[in-house]
Amino acid sequence: MDTTTSVSSPTITEIDLLSYLIQHAVDNQFSVAVWRLPNNNTRHIILSRQHEKLKTDITLEELPTGFIFAPFDTASERIYLKADFSFSFTDDGLNEPVTPLEITSSAWLQAKRDEIKKRKAGYYHIQRTSGDTQKDAYLNVVALGIAETEKETFQKVVPSRSKAVTLPPDFDIVNAFMKLCAGNPNALISFVSTPETGSWLGATPEMLVNVEGHTIFKTVALAGTQPYREGMNLKSVAWTQKDIEEQALVERYIISCFKRIRLREYDEHGPKTVVAGNLLHLKSEFTVDMQATDFLQLGTTMLQLLHPTSAVCGMPLNAALDFLRKHEGYDRQFYAGFLGPVNFKNNIHIFVNLRCAQLLESQAVLYAGAGVTIDSVPEQEWEETEIKMNTLLNVISPVRPA
Numbered sequence: 001m002d003t004t005t006s007v008s009s010p011t012i013t014e015i016d017l018l019s020y021l022i023q024h025a026v027d028n029q030f031s032v033a034v035w036r037l038p039n040n041n042t043r044h045i046i047l048s049r050q051h052e053k054l055k056t057d058i059t060l061e062e063l064p065t066g067f068i069f070a071p072f073d074t075a076s077e078r079i080y081l082k083a084d085f086s087f088s089f090t091d092d093g094l095n096e097p098v099t100p101l102e103i104t105s106s107a108w109l110q111a112k113r114d115e116i117k118k119r120k121a122g123y124y125h126i127q128r129t130s131g132d133t134q135k136d137a138y139l140n141v142v143a144l145g146i147a148e149t150e151k152e153t154f155q156k157v158v159p160s161r162s163k164a165v166t167l168p169p170d171f172d173i174v175n176a177f178m179k180l181c182a183g184n185p186n187a188l189i190s191f192v193s194t195p196e197t198g199s200w201l202g203a204t205p206e207m208l209v210n211v212e213g214h215t216i217f218k219t220v221a222l223a224g225t226q227p228y229r230e231g232m233n234l235k236s237v238a239w240t241q242k243d244i245e246e247q248a249l250v251e252r253y254i255i256s257c258f259k260r261i262r263l264r265e266y267d268e269h270g271p272k273t274v275v276a277g278n279l280l281h282l283k284s285e286f287t288v289d290m291q292a293t294d295f296l297q298l299g300t301t302m303l304q305l306l307h308p309t310s311a312v313c314g315m316p317l318n319a320a321l322d323f324l325r326k327h328e329g330y331d332r333q334f335y336a337g338f339l340g341p342v343n344f345k346n347n348i349h350i351f352v353n354l355r356c357a358q359l360l361e362s363q364a365v366l367y368a369g370a371g372v373t374i375d376s377v378p379e380q381e382w383e384e385t386e387i388k389m390n391t392l393l394n395v396i397s398p399v400r401p402a
């Protein structure tokens with residue numbers, strides 16, 4: 001069955017279908033997740049009639065096909081969007097349904113075809129609970145963080161901040177999603193909208209847990225930041241001692257998690273310089289053969305151990321977390337939490353929710369943090385959070401003050 005032509009007349013595009021599906025979710029109090037994996041040309045959308053709250057001790061591998069959405073705070077509830085409808089698009093066309101879920105979804109969409117017309121999709125939005133982090137306050141937290149590294153309370157902490165910008169009147173969520181896909185080929189692009197969490201849009205470069213076909217586990221250590229300019233030769237990019245040390249701490253954190261479960265056989269590659277939209281980072285990749293090591297639920301185990309990594313919290317974890325709770329001054333909500341598709345074709349792709357924005361009725365709240373070590377300079381960390389926020393700002397293109 002050629003679903004591209006049967007569901008949609010030649011003038012109905014992928015954008016029209018995505019807009020229709022998102023609007024349908026909002027009209028019916030369903031939850032919705034849209035995503036595109038890194039270095040992949042397929043966009044996915046699922047609708048969930050009733051999202052669930054997950055216990056922290058769930059086994060990922062046993063969940064039905066769906067999308068996980070977890071806040072930074074490990075004590076807060078994690079949301080699971082079980083896929084009740086599932087569609088994917090490649091090259092502007094709806095893909096041929098293959099799985100039973102896709103086949104029933106496709107039949108459902110066929111029945112709705114007369115309703116599909118060009119329109120902008122709405123999304124859920126909730127009230128913001130805190131204001132912007134003022135620059136002085138952020139510089140102060142960074143200076144306090146540096147002072148604590150000097151006292152050896154911790155070696156690294158990652159203070160973050162939030163900033164609201166006004167959305168342009170013609171803001172269109174599906175257009176913004178597509179622009180993020182085009183500008184960030186190496187990122188997980190995501191849009192999640194539920195009545196409870198409101199709407200979150202992101203382009204994250206940081207993979208947290210990837211399990212391929214119950215056999216291969218992967219995670220990454222990502223840190224160190226500098227601006228990327230088109231045409232730069234990645235092989236000749238130089239990194240400061242501070243960036244190298246900052247990324248090495250994330251590596252050590254991951255290795256310490258492996259040690260806690262006595263997993264000794266893993267491959268480590270890197271660090272190497274990678275592009276993440278408008279930025280460069282240092283990245284090492286860790287791979288484990290789950291069958292050879294007999295860790296068949298390594299995805300679940302490592303998710304419990306890794307989150308929050310030293311890329312978003314600090315090292316050692318508890319000292320850094322205590323510091324952030326005391327000084328950061330706002331609730332991160334889903335920023336620096338984790339998200340991603342679970343058990344689509346036996347694969348799990350969970351990422352840290354970075355470079356993201358929470359969409360309010362007429363504003364977007366941007367979030368970013370920066371790794372602070374003994375060599376940090378507060379003003380430079382502020383600048384780093386500004387350029388990290390640009391990943392989303394460039395796409396949202398808000399009305400900037402004159």
Ligand SMILES: C=C(O[C@H]1C=CC=C(C(=O)O)[C@@H]1O)C(=O)O
Pocket residue numbers: 158160206222223224225281310311312354355367368369370371372388
């Ligand atoms: C905490 C963020 O980025 C992390 C990931 C890569 C590089 C980072 C850094 O250089 O500080 C951060 O650890 C963020 O984007 O908000």
